Amino acid sequence: MQKINEDRVVDARDLLCPMPILATAKQMRLLEPGQVLKVLATDRGALADIPAWAEDTGNELLGSSEEDGVLVFWIRKASDA
């Protein structure tokens, strides 16, 4: 998978629902449209939550992966989000 360069990272490891989503929403506000947010989570619920949140907010989920039990997501901020 091509390397995605992120502009900010949200470390939501060891946090349980709804904290990963709240932290993501909060950090996303600080980004400029077009910038990329990387989210780290260990909550398995994030597998469904992050894509759903991205779709609801119109932000683009660029990709996701899992490394050593840590879920990683890259989300690009939409221009009108």
Place this chain on the structure above:
Amino acid sequence: MLHDAEPTTKPTTLKLTEDDVRRIVREEVELAFKRDPAARRASIIASKGTLEWAYPPLILATTAAAAGMDTSIFFTFYGLNIIHKDSARKLKVDPVGNPAMPMPVPIPDIVSAMPGMVPLASRMMRSRFATHNVATIAELLDAAKDIGVRLIACQMTMEVFGYREADFIGGVEFGGAAAFMSQARRSHVTMFI
């Protein structure tokens, strides 16, 4: 057509097939739904005051707000416990008559009803939440306020239970059923918890 055109060889007509019409209608309807403000509003009623019932309204509301929804929680009856300044003491769990509650060993109601069992069960639940890194109610309330969730206390049940405005945490508004209904009818997401 209204414009003064030179006579052209043939008038241009828009030929629409039935499929075109269907497609246009569908696109317009989808657009209308997207623009509908109700799709971005959530109104939740929190009516229960035990520890395990305090979580769902807060988790759902903060998640809705995180997705950009205008969210409010209307606390009524025992739900007032959640926003009470003394919520840490008020929010408990009673093992009696709670057959759904997971127990380390099966415990009959006649034992769970003994003095001290409620504080014990409440402590056990709190410690289990802590072990799994679940946010505390206080943390969720802070997160809710931070993300713009409106916390509204029901005026009527407040008076009936003898609470005053000063008994509740900061940032709480006060309202009645009509105010809630007025928001709820403009919200796609409405829940009674």
